[in-house]
Amino acid sequence: xxxxxxxxxxxxxxxxxxxxxxxxxxxxxxxxxxxxxxxxxxxxxxxxxxxxxxxxxxxxxxxxxxxxxxxxxxxxxxxxxxxxxxxxxxxxxxxxxxxxxxxxxxxxxxxxxxxxxxxxxxxxxxxxxxxxxxxxxxxxxxxxxxxxxxxxxxxxxxxxxxxxxxxxxxxxxxxxxxxxxxxxxxxxxxxxxxxxxxxxxxxxx
Numbered sequence: 001x002x003x004x005x006x007x008x009x010x011x012x013x014x015x016x017x018x019x020x021x022x023x024x025x026x027x028x029x030x031x032x033x034x035x036x037x038x039x040x041x042x043x044x045x046x047x048x049x050x051x052x053x054x055x056x057x058x059x060x061x062x063x064x065x066x067x068x069x070x071x072x073x074x075x076x077x078x079x080x081x082x083x084x085x086x087x088x089x090x091x092x093x094x095x096x097x098x099x100x101x102x103x104x105x106x107x108x109x110x111x112x113x114x115x116x117x118x119x120x121x122x123x124x125x126x127x128x129x130x131x132x133x134x135x136x137x138x139x140x141x142x143x144x145x146x147x148x149x150x151x152x153x154x155x156x157x158x159x160x161x162x163x164x165x166x167x168x169x170x171x172x173x174x175x176x177x178x179x180x181x182x183x184x185x186x187x188x189x190x191x192x193x194x195x196x197x198x199x200x201x202x203x204x205x
Contacts, residue, residue: 014102014103015067015068015070016066016071016100016101016102017065017067017102017104018045018067018071018077018100019062019064019099020065020081020096020097021062021098022061022063022083022114023061023093023094023095023114024061024090025085025087025090026083026086027060027083028052028061028084029084030052032048032050032080033081033082034080035078035079039078042076042077042078043076044077045065045067045077045078047067047069048065048066049066050063050064050081051063051064071100089116089117094114094115095111095112095113095114096114097111097112098112117151118151121148122151123150123151126144127145127146127181128145129143129184132183146162146181147184148190157194169200170196172197172200173198174196174197174198175193175195177196178190178196
């Protein structure tokens with residue numbers, strides 16, 4: 001049975017609320033997404049009104065689900081919401097706060113651990129391809145292969161810097177040396193490389 005309260009306008013219903021606060025910088029996308037894999041002995045939440053105040057920076061990480069028909073005691077409810085990750089994680093506040101509320105007052109609550117975001121260049125690695133490399137001392141035509149993976153989209157002109165161990169050198173004009181590593185399974189071609197240069201002269205000056 002839904003809760004009610006007396007106001008100057010008469011008796012009005014008070015919807016049950018599930019409140020979920022994410023770490024700072026995160027936000028949600030309403031409405032809820034269908035839960036594909038439900039844990040055992042759970043059921044989807046009832047029809048609800050999903051609200052996120054995206055226009056207020058301090059409230060963008062707060063989700064409210066309102067249930068006009070209320071929530072039953074002793075039922076294990078499950079729901080899925082699309083989450084937009086923050087750009088950085090505040091480790092001191094890396095947790096979720098989940099609560100049931102009535103008229104803004106907490107009834108039950110729990111603190112849940114957050115998660116770490118992938119680090120920048122988290123998917124970047126050197127890929128050894130012996131058939132394309134010349135590892136002899138002072139070889140002048142060695143070739144190395146890299147997989148580069150960024151954690152955020154880069155939509156403007158940018159610079160990619162590769163720093164080799166001390167003693168190794170790139171050609172002064174290395175534009176023609178950069179190529180699509182088609183020999184690496186799953187590799188995607190780089191965008192157009194406008195110019196590649198060895199920074200040795202600049203660092204000396």
